[in-house]
Amino acid sequence: MRATRHLAATAAALTAVLALATACGGSSGGSGSVGSDGKLHPPKMTAQRTLGPREGAVNLVAWAGYVEDGSDDPKADWVHPFEQQTGCTVHVKIAGTSDDMVSLMKTGQYDAVSASGDASLRLIAAGDAAPVNTDLVPNYKDVFDGLKLQAWNSVGGVAYGIPHGYGANLLMYRTDKVSPAPTSWGAVFAKDSPYKGHITAYDSPIYLADAALYLMRTRPELGIKNPYALDQKQFDAAVALLRQQNANIGEYWSDYLKEVSAFKSGDSVLGTTWQVIVNTAQSEKAPVKAVLPSEGATGWSDTWMLSAKAKHPNCAYAWLNWIVSPQVNAQVAEYFGEAPANRLACDHTVDKGFCAAYHAGDSAYYRRVWFWTTPIPQCVDGRKDVTCVPYAKWVQAWTSIKG
Amino acid sequence: MRPAGAGPVGRPGAGGGPGRGPVRAFVRALHRRPRLRLTLLLSAPLAWLVVAYLGALAALFLSAFWTTDPFTSDVVRTWTTANFREVLTTSVYWHVALRTLGTALAVTAVDIVVAFPIAFWTARVAAARHRNLLVVAVLTPLWASYLVKAYAWRIILSAGGPLDWALKPLGLSGPGYGLPAMITVLAYLWLPYMILPIHAGLANLPEDVLEAAADLGARSWRTFRSVVLPMVLPSVAAGSVFTFSLSLGDYIAVQIVGGKTQLIGNVVYSDITLDLPLAAALGTVPVAVVVLYLLAIRRTGALDSL
Numbered sequence: 001m002r003a004t005r006h007l008a009a010t011a012a013a014l015t016a017v018l019a020l021a022t023a024c025g026g027s028s029g030g031s032g033s034v035g036s037d038g039k040l041h042p043p044k045m046t047a048q049r050t051l052g053p054r055e056g057a058v059n060l061v062a063w064a065g066y067v068e069d070g071s072d073d074p075k076a077d078w079v080h081p082f083e084q085q086t087g088c089t090v091h092v093k094i095a096g097t098s099d100d101m102v103s104l105m106k107t108g109q110y111d112a113v114s115a116s117g118d119a120s121l122r123l124i125a126a127g128d129a130a131p132v133n134t135d136l137v138p139n140y141k142d143v144f145d146g147l148k149l150q151a152w153n154s155v156g157g158v159a160y161g162i163p164h165g166y167g168a169n170l171l172m173y174r175t176d177k178v179s180p181a182p183t184s185w186g187a188v189f190a191k192d193s194p195y196k197g198h199i200t201a202y203d204s205p206i207y208l209a210d211a212a213l214y215l216m217r218t219r220p221e222l223g224i225k226n227p228y229a230l231d232q233k234q235f236d237a238a239v240a241l242l243r244q245q246n247a248n249i250g251e252y253w254s255d256y257l258k259e260v261s262a263f264k265s266g267d268s269v270l271g272t273t274w275q276v277i278v279n280t281a282q283s284e285k286a287p288v289k290a291v292l293p294s295e296g297a298t299g300w301s302d303t304w305m306l307s308a309k310a311k312h313p314n315c316a317y318a319w320l321n322w323i324v325s326p327q328v329n330a331q332v333a334e335y336f337g338e339a340p341a342n343r344l345a346c347d348h349t350v351d352k353g354f355c356a357a358y359h360a361g362d363s364a365y366y367r368r369v370w371f372w373t374t375p376i377p378q379c380v381d382g383r384k385d386v387t388c389v390p391y392a393k394w395v396q397a398w399t400s401i402k403g
Numbered sequence: 404m405r406p407a408g409a410g411p412v413g414r415p416g417a418g419g420g421p422g423r424g425p426v427r428a429f430v431r432a433l434h435r436r437p438r439l440r441l442t443l444l445l446s447a448p449l450a451w452l453v454v455a456y457l458g459a460l461a462a463l464f465l466s467a468f469w470t471t472d473p474f475t476s477d478v479v480r481t482w483t484t485a486n487f488r489e490v491l492t493t494s495v496y497w498h499v500a501l502r503t504l505g506t507a508l509a510v511t512a513v514d515i516v517v518a519f520p521i522a523f524w525t526a527r528v529a530a531a532r533h534r535n536l537l538v539v540a541v542l543t544p545l546w547a548s549y550l551v552k553a554y555a556w557r558i559i560l561s562a563g564g565p566l567d568w569a570l571k572p573l574g575l576s577g578p579g580y581g582l583p584a585m586i587t588v589l590a591y592l593w594l595p596y597m598i599l600p601i602h603a604g605l606a607n608l609p610e611d612v613l614e615a616a617a618d619l620g621a622r623s624w625r626t627f628r629s630v631v632l633p634m635v636l637p638s639v640a641a642g643s644v645f646t647f648s649l650s651l652g653d654y655i656a657v658q659i660v661g662g663k664t665q666l667i668g669n670v671v672y673s674d675i676t677l678d679l680p681l682a683a684a685l686g687t688v689p690v691a692v693v694v695l696y697l698l699a700i701r702r703t704g705a706l707d708s709l
Contacts, residue, residue, distance in 0.1 A: 126475035
């Protein structure tokens, strides 16, 4: 009798809590989606017309190395000058993957994000990113034309952000442990690698594209034209290659500091990297080098986007203009190791040959670099006779590859 | 405790004069109604328990029945059991769940083996005046940050690191990052949680049963097996509740020293950004395992000695 009453009370309490959870949990609602035509239908939003008074603070989500205040490297500081000029205090959250960025922006706590192409369209479709009025960003006019209103930063001719910079994922190796020096991604995909247990790879489903890119060159019979447009057969081949690679992996990385420490200690001797990681490791006296392998590489073209729920939109606009200003864009590009988006930035780099070395504005060169894009069922390489494997399946496959 | 409500009936209005204020009336009402007193005392902590603790669990369980937009990762509130079906039918989740269970059991076993001699020493061998100090020493590592300890182990276990260096003269090398490293680090992290209950159990062992065993001619091994172990077993089980459940949910150490190993904790952690409902469905697995474990432990009577 007593037990029954007790049970009933518990059940009643649980029901109440469930009702509460249903009422306040869940999605933000009113989000757009990808239509059957493969085109994006973002929720209707209009860009800000004019700038108001600045709010005194701005919350950013960024890749490591994009928002530096001198604490990592005393010479790399473009946050303090911004704060002094605008009165906007900068708070930054470093994200390790595009997926982290997408989920952080969903919280609505951030004003702007440095989104790569595999995050930007998801943010737009979900209604998490707002259109950007480029007239309020004076430095936008100097951005390379080849970066303006591209598929990854605009929808239907409406800009959703300001291009920041672009570059390629590289192959890093320990010069004292790896010889001969690698020139091909084959070094990380070889079955009988002498570096078994010391190979590393980027810990994100988008890494499947690296395998697809390698297969594009080494197994032409698969007919891969774009590493982000994989039909089931091509996808399975890439998954099989990564499963085989898994046996040789020591650890995966998405935290760039973890990769620096692994290469310093020699736990990792070979694997994918970003130029900023190479620079950091070298500055800490690790004997490492990085190359762009012969097959080309995956890469990123990043865009500073505004949150649809920004609490500090005017400070965010000030940041957007600041980060693509010639001097600052040059600083970021040199620190991170990527091509700047602003063509005038090339006059401000410390190393005068920098823009040439990173092929800034050289669109022919960047045809070898496949910028991160979110895979969708409508093949992004234009094929109409097959459906491609969407990103959700890439995510599941990634868990199963790691086993 | 005296039986509630027995006192006041006999002497209403005792004290006379100042007994008219509202506070006084309230106190008197409370005094007369023990149930009201109990309700007021418990409502705040109970509300906390129900809303914050059970509420979080319920929200987790509920969201496991939702799904996500495959492109934007937004949670879509349509009722489906697909997540549970996926967790139950995909082989990789079974492998990960079993690996996690195995890790938790291994950590518990290592902790029992290491903790028992230490607890025996601190509780029965060491001089009585040192015992409290020794307990403090056992607890000291708990005051250091978890991350500091885990990263210290990352350095110890790294290629050519201190462990490799120490084992080199023997012609051996350390395990490197991976499952053995995981088990070592988790066993180290949770060791105090195992030592303390065993220490308490051993310290409470009555002297006379040990003397009786000696009088009856039992040697030390026989005494340990037939007298000490059965009496301390509930304490060991109590300690294992900590080591087992803490290991089952850990997702940080595995990222630091686990190499490419996946445990339930870090699969949930990586799914939570893209597929919250699936992560929630996965998250119910350790909850179910811990509940089963607690039910099993309850039969040993260990929960009484917590």
